[in-house]
Amino acid sequence: MIGDLSIAFGRVAFVMLFVLNLGGLLTWVERKQSAIMQDRIGANRASILGFRLLGLFHPLADAIKMLTKEDFRPARADRFLFGLAPFVSVFCALVAFASIPFGDVLRVAGREIPLQAVTLNVGILYVFAMLSLGVYGVMMAGWSSANNFALLGGQRAAALMISAEVAIGASIMGIVMIGGSLNMQDIVRVQGHLFWGWLPAWGIVTQPLAFILFLTAGIAATKRIPFDTPEGESEIIGYFIEYSGMKFGMFAMADFLETVVIAGMTTSLFLGGWQVPYLVAEGFRFPWGGAVALPHLLVVLLQVGAFVSKVCATIFFMMLVRWTLPRFRYDQAMRLGWLGLFPLSVLNIVLTGIGLLLWGGPA
Amino acid sequence: MKVLQRFYLAEVLSGLGLTAAHFFRNLGRHIAHALGRVDARGAVTIQYPEERRPYAPRLRSLHRLVRREDGSPRCVACMMCETVCPARCIYIVADEHPNPEIEKVPARFDIDLGKCVFCGYCVEACPEDAIRMDTGILEFSSYSRDGMIYTKEVLLALEPAGPGGRPTSPVPISADRRP
Numbered sequence: 326m327i328g329d330l331s332i333a334f335g336r337v338a339f340v341m342l343f344v345l346n347l348g349g350l351l352t353w354v355e356r357k358q359s360a361i362m363q364d365r366i367g368a369n370r371a372s373i374l375g376f377r378l379l380g381l382f383h384p385l386a387d388a389i390k391m392l393t394k395e396d397f398r399p400a401r402a403d404r405f406l407f408g409l410a411p412f413v414s415v416f417c418a419l420v421a422f423a424s425i426p427f428g429d430v431l432r433v434a435g436r437e438i439p440l441q442a443v444t445l446n447v448g449i450l451y452v453f454a455m456l457s458l459g460v461y462g463v464m465m466a467g468w469s470s471a472n473n474f475a476l477l478g479g480q481r482a483a484a485l486m487i488s489a490e491v492a493i494g495a496s497i498m499g500i501v502m503i504g505g506s507l508n509m510q511d512i513v514r515v516q517g518h519l520f521w522g523w524l525p526a527w528g529i530v531t532q533p534l535a536f537i538l539f540l541t542a543g544i545a546a547t548k549r550i551p552f553d554t555p556e557g558e559s560e561i562i563g564y565f566i567e568y569s570g571m572k573f574g575m576f577a578m579a580d581f582l583e584t585v586v587i588a589g590m591t592t593s594l595f596l597g598g599w600q601v602p603y604l605v606a607e608g609f610r611f612p613w614g615g616a617v618a619l620p621h622l623l624v625v626l627l628q629v630g631a632f633v634s635k636v637c638a639t640i641f642f643m644m645l646v647r648w649t650l651p652r653f654r655y656d657q658a659m660r661l662g663w664l665g666l667f668p669l670s671v672l673n674i675v676l677t678g679i680g681l682l683l684w685g686g687p688a
Numbered sequence: 689m690k691v692l693q694r695f696y697l698a699e700v701l702s703g704l705g706l707t708a709a710h711f712f713r714n715l716g717r718h719i720a721h722a723l724g725r726v727d728a729r730g731a732v733t734i735q736y737p738e739e740r741r742p743y744a745p746r747l748r749s750l751h752r753l754v755r756r757e758d759g760s761p762r763c764v765a766c767m768m769c770e771t772v773c774p775a776r777c778i779y780i781v782a783d784e785h786p787n788p789e790i791e792k793v794p795a796r797f798d799i800d801l802g803k804c805v806f807c808g809y810c811v812e813a814c815p816e817d818a819i820r821m822d823t824g825i826l827e828f829s830s831y832s833r834d835g836m837i838y839t840k841e842v843l844l845a846l847e848p849a850g851p852g853g854r855p856t857s858p859v860p861i862s863a864d865r866r867p
Contacts, residue, residue: 361718362711366733537697649707650700 332438337423340442343633344422344585351581351640352384358641359648387574394570399471402567406469411568411575414462418582421455424448425589426510428599428629429606432621440599440629441510448509449497452590453490456546459583460486463548463555466576467564478563481655482548482555488662489545489552495670496538499677500528500594513598517605523612525602528595534673536595538666543587544643545662547580551650554658588639596635599628743824743853748808750825750860751799751838752846754818761844763818765792769810777803778810794840801828802836824849825859835862 353368357380360367371382398407425448428440445451460483467479504512518526529536545552556563565576592598603611604627608619619627653661692698717730734741743749754762765782783795810819823846830836838860847857 358711361714361730362707364710364714364730364732366731366735645704645708645711646700649703 328436332436336438336440337442340422340425340427341419343427344419344582347585347636347640348578348581349384349388351584351644352387352577353381354640355581355644355647356380356383358644362645362648391571391574396570396572397567399567401471403469403471406465407567408572410462410466410469411572411579412462413465414459414579415575415582417455417459417462418579418586421452421459421583421586422589424451424509425586425593426513426598427632428625429514431625439510440625444510445508447507449501449507449512449594452509452586453494453497456493456583456586457486457490459579462579463564463576466568470564470567472567474561475564475566477561478555478557478566481557481561482564485545485548485552485554485658485662488659488667489542492538492542492662492666492670493546495667496535496542496673497594498670498674499532499535502674502677502681503528503531509593509598513593513600516597517600519603519612525597525600527597527600532595532673532677534669534676536591538670538673539595540591540643542662542666543591544646545658547583547587547643549580549584549643550647551653552658553652554655557652557655584640584643585636588636588643591639592632592635596639598635599632601627601631604628740852740854743849745853747824747853748806748811748821749849749853749855750801750823750828750846751804751810751819751821751843752823752848753797753840753843754820755844759844761794761797761818761840762816763794763797763814764790764816765794765797766815768813768815769819772809772813774807774809775803775805777801797840797843798837799843800833800837802830802833820848822848823857824853824855825857828859828861830862831864832862835864 357367359365367380368383369377369380371377371380371386373382398404423442424445426439426441431438431440463482463486464479467475467477467482470476500512501507504515506512506515516525516527520526520530524530548555553563556565565573568576603609604619604624606621606624608624609615609617714730717728720728721730756762763780764785765780767780767782770776770778770780777800779796779798779800780794781796782792785791785793806821808821811821825846828836842860845857846860850856
């Protein structure tokens with residue numbers, strides 16, 4: 326009983342700490358990566374006892390700054406919703422990662438531990454639902470601030486979210502059809518197959534169009550540049566215009582957490598999740614005939630490491646997009662969502678259906 | 689090309705390729721720099737308080753009053769600089785010089801640096817080469833307007849800048865800025 330409880334707690338704690346720490350680290354990644362891209366040095370001044378550590382203390386310094394700042398609330402703001410909004414945003418972004426598997430089954434002392442915070446049969450729908458719920462926090466913030474710009478930002482966020490979510494939902498349908506399941510663990514397992522004995526059946530191979538559509542819509546769902554119309558730093562400051570201190574920080578954090586979640590989803594659905602090419606439960610089995618036997622623990626470690634590095638690579642790519650492209654205008658973002666991504670994802674579903682009929686499922 | 693551009697994707701990918709190439713090139717330079725290759729610079733940043741760009745020799749910085757060999761000011765209080773100053777920031781009170789060969793000496797020579805526009809006319813107007821703007825000091829500041837008024841004694845104590853425009857005398861800090 327205690328063992329089960331502690332295992333469940335450990336699974337949740339791992340995912341929680343992974344997402345939270347990665348989200349916090351992303352503030353540093355964002356500053357440093359953009360700096361290096363733009364021939365700058367980036368934040369490097371915060372130091373503890375003279376150690377600067379490439380500016381890694383800046384997230385800490387930011388957190389302390391935000392916690393000690395005045396928590397200002399406009400006089401006419403809705404007191405309850407104004408306080409609740411950032412919590413809703415962060416909560417939804419945080420729990421969304423729960424059903425994304427970060428490894429295969431771990432066998433320790435006769436127990437089988439699925440490396441996933443929560444094993445859900447409807448995993449994809451759950452992640453999806455939590456991502457969509459996050460927009461409630463944004464809308465609450467926009468409405469309760471009693472500020473026209475905040476309200477505009479909230480409305481834009483809602484419109485953008487809907488157009489992005491529809492495209493996300495439609496673009497992952499192809500993956501679901503191939504995987505034959507809504508459980509993310511099953512979908513990742515299916516991606517372990519090999520085409521012609523050497524090409525891993527990752528989602529990016531079987532569903533290249535869906536990969537592009539999903540990533541685009543996913544970046545839109547994080548509300549970051551090039552889809553930052555809800556914020557629009559240069560025109561309306563956005564839904565969090567009236568927020569200060571840690572409440573503002575929570576909105577910023579929610580964006581980073583959503584980035585992590587989208588990266589995790591992209592990894593699980595299109596980049597093979599925890600799959601390492603040619604690594605099976607007993608060790609490596611190469612298509613050219615070689616085989617290396619590995620102990621079970623090492624295999625699991627390799628898989629978790631593969632998942633983490635794939636997530637990091639995806640985040641790097643998303644940051645690259647964020648620091649390369651200018652912002653879409655509001656109507657352009659809408660048009661891209663409804664007239665570009667959505668019809669193409671429907672087309673992708675049809676093509677996938679035809680493909681499955683002609684060649685049968687991969688499994 | 690037009691059709692390709694409408695799909696964004698090709699253009700977006702080429703843009704991403706450009707920025708990614710820049711990222712990895714700079715990252716490589718940063719790593720080489722950290723490993724000891726001093727000439728490899730991944731950034732154009734000059735980290736200002738520790739690292740300074742050399743000043744041009746013609747730079748007009750904080751004024752100083754040139755001293756005679758006995759330490760008294762070379763200034764003869766002719767009022768040329770005060771007259772030519774477009775910002776009217778120089779205030780001179782003349783006095784008799786003990787040496788009968790020298791006509792006058794300034795009893796007071798105040799420059800209000802809160803008003804000064806650093807045009808350098810005072811340096812050009814001076815017939816005695818008694819005022820110069822070559823200290824290399826640019827970082828003077830004060831919490832009050834009074835603190836920006838620099839007196840004869842302060843200006844006399846300053847030395848010309850060294851090589852690269854480095855100041856050789858300490859920045860005169862007004863009394864109200866001392867912690």
